[in-house]
Amino acid sequence: MLHSADSAANPTRPMAAGDLVVVYEGFDNMKSTRIVAGGMFQNRFGGFPHNDWIGRPFGSKAISKKGNGWILLLAPTPELWTNVLRHRTQILYAADIAMVVALLELRPGAVVLETGTGSGSLTHSLARTIAPTGHVYTFEYHEQRAALAAEEFKANGIGHLVTVTHRDIELGGFPEDHRGKADAVFLDLPKPHLVVPSAARCVRPDGMFCSFSPCIEQVQRTCEALNANGFRDMRTLEVLLRQLEVSRQPLVTDMEAPPQHQQQQGGRKKQQRRQGGGDAAAVGGDAKRQKGADGTAAAVAPGGDVPSAEGEAPTAAVGDVPTAQEEAATAAVNGSEPAPEQQPQPPQQQRQQVERQTVSKPVPFGRGHTGYLTFARRVVALA
Numbered sequence: 021m022l023h024s025a026d027s028a029a030n031p032t033r034p035m036a037a038g039d040l041v042v043v044y045e046g047f048d049n050m051k052s053t054r055i056v057a058g059g060m061f062q063n064r065f066g067g068f069p070h071n072d073w074i075g076r077p078f079g080s081k082a083i084s085k086k087g088n089g090w091i092l093l094l095a096p097t098p099e100l101w102t103n104v105l106r107h108r109t110q111i112l113y114a115a116d117i118a119m120v121v122a123l124l125e126l127r128p129g130a131v132v133l134e135t136g137t138g139s140g141s142l143t144h145s146l147a148r149t150i151a152p153t154g155h156v157y158t159f160e161y162h163e164q165r166a167a168l169a170a171e172e173f174k175a176n177g178i179g180h181l182v183t184v185t186h187r188d189i190e191l192g193g194f195p196e197d198h199r200g201k202a203d204a205v206f207l208d209l210p211k212p213h214l215v216v217p218s219a220a221r222c223v224r225p226d227g228m229f230c231s232f233s234p235c236i237e238q239v240q241r242t243c244e245a246l247n248a249n250g251f252r253d254m255r256t257l258e259v260l261l262r263q264l265e266v267s268r269q270p271l272v273t274d275m276e277a278p279p280q281h282q283q284q285q286g287g288r289k290k291q292q293r294r295q296g297g298g299d300a301a302a303v304g305g306d307a308k309r310q311k312g313a314d315g316t317a318a319a320v321a322p323g324g325d326v327p328s329a330e331g332e333a334p335t336a337a338v339g340d341v342p343t344a345q346e347e348a349a350t351a352a353v354n355g356s357e358p359a360p361e362q363q364p365q366p367p368q369q370q371r372q373q374v375e376r377q378t379v380s381k382p383v384p385f386g387r388g389h390t391g392y393l394t395f396a397r398r399v400v401a402l403a
């Protein structure tokens with residue numbers, strides 16, 4: 021999990037029985053599994069024998085026994101763990117976690133107080149950041165949840181960096197033995213404002229505070245409490261993620277198509293309408309530009325390169341067996357266009373007008389607002 025030389029999941033050594041592996045079936049479909057000698061990973065492509073994985077490096081691509089599908093075998097990281105962990109609560113995701121780790125100014129050796137522990141999503145990233153000499157003290161008032169989290173941290177190789185305590189922090193605050201010793205405090209609680217006085221006692225001068233709250237009313241009460249308890253440099257952020265999908269699309273490259281081309285295109289357009297491709301294919305003498313979801317023209321090539329029209333390498337490597345997700349993604353990108361090899365070969369004139377180019381478009385993102393992050397710095401008056 022930590023990718024250090026002595027970690028059980030050091031990704032530079034071969035996979036072995038007992039290793040935790042993140043099985044990648046698609047960018048939005050991953051699962052965790054432990055390698056067992058003689059074990060089998062099953063999905064819709066059939067079985068993938070664990071014995072084939074043992075002795076291979078992390079990052080290997082495994083082909084199903086039937087040969088019709090593949091998966092990737094990844095070394096676990098805090099980021100991947102967030103994608104595969106069992107949800108016992110709402111969790112923090114990578115975008116918020118990245119901001120928390122950065123703006124809490126965490127580093128190896130730091131001491132962090134966290135509450136509530138929840139499903140331990142954030143805790144894994146905190147532990148990785150403060151390792152090897154720092155420590156995360158995490159508090160959770162749900163007893164079973166606290167026990168499960170402690171077990172999981174141990175199993176994932178971060179148990180020595182994290183202490184889980186069953187405690188109601190809104191009621192009792194942080195234990196007094198943390199007074200003045202924490203470099204940072206993180207709260208994910210229903211009433212964070214109640215804990216601000218205790219946080220102020222525990223954070224060292226110039227240390228950082230962060231609270232995650234889904235509602236702006238919680239933020240307002242927290243900021244009032246921070247102001248009253250010696251915190252300054254207060255900032256509330258909402259981290260919104262926008263993901264882009266880059267793919268190959270047929271696009272018009274010559275805006276002044278000759279009349280006979282338009283004639284041919286009429287037939288092609290009818291064909292597209294029958295296929296439901298519509299404007300998505302952006303093919304035609306009327307030179308419609310492909311548009312992204314936000315309405316902006318989206319024809320770009322990575323790094324500013326202009327890809328050549330003919331003889332381009334396909335996006336997937338030859339011999340790949342695409343997963344259903346990959347096929348679905350390609351279908352979504354291409355509308356219902358037939359695969360290139362199934363398309364009728366256009367005459368030379370038309371080939372000059374319609375080329376496959378690399379384009380990008382925003383991907384509709386299911387998860388929108390998750391919460392607000394309020395950061396503040398503990399300051400002390402000059403004596």
Ligand SMILES: C[S@@+](CC[C@H](N)C(=O)[O-])C[C@H]1O[C@@H](n2cnc3c(N)ncnc32)[C@H](O)[C@@H]1O
Pocket residue numbers: 109110111112135136137138139140141142143159160161162165187188189190191208209210
């Ligand atoms: C949303 S979850 C935290 C998720 C966590 N940040 C993660 O990334 O997995 C909130 C947790 O706070 C715990 N909690 C609520 N009130 C608490 C309190 N007064 N003291 C300690 N923990 C509390 C809940 O039991 C729950 O597990």
